[in-house]
Amino acid sequence: MITNPAKAVYMKFDLAAQLMARSMSSDTKEDKVSGGLLKRMNISKPKEGKEKEAEPLDIAMRYFMEIRKQRNALKNKQDK
């Protein structure tokens, strides 16, 4: 039985966000090393109907990541 849903869900989102941040950083490194024209064109091509296909979990994740980014920016500002 889940006694604290906020804790259970937050831990999963936190882990997913960390993994996504890691994979995104590794993707950008790879792009810098082997960034061909075709690859760049594919990346810049707008994906039609992406909003319609987005799952609720993905939307929630997007909001979560965005707020976390703002939080990290605030923390960095406070540290300086």
Place this chain on the structure above:
Amino acid sequence: MYENRTEPTFDAPIPGMSMTHEVGARPWQQPAQYSTIDEVAQFYIGQMQNDSFVEQTANLLETKMPVTMIANTMQTSNIMNGIHNIDVGILALPIIMEMIMYIGDSAGVDYVVGIERNIEEEVKDSAMALAVSRIEDAKISDEVVVEEEKMEEPMQEMQEEVPTGLMSRRS
């Protein structure tokens, strides 16, 4: 929270309490006001940017109330008021928590998240489980020894018995 309760509680709903009103008379029995996570997230973010909310939340965080507890309470009360359903509420929980932490960070409050692991408690629990399993093992082995002893005794008696009847085989 509930599993460590030693005394019975009397403020829980009694069986059949939900049937004391007509179906649909309660807000949570109506279709939710917001049905998508997009709408619900925007509702919470908009609500949390209110100055009075920010101040109240900062005060609560200062009292060391865990972020998880505040988020759970907000989410549950909005389900009760028919703002959104449970599924969307669960999805919105991390967004609410992150927003609360953002408020805490911007107010410079040293807050408690509520997801911290209590290692001492976990070690205590595991030590307790180990002790219980050892006691059970010891009990089982003692029982086996006692049973073996019991089994051995009649065997000896059987060996000592000498057939004495008329039809008995002569040794």
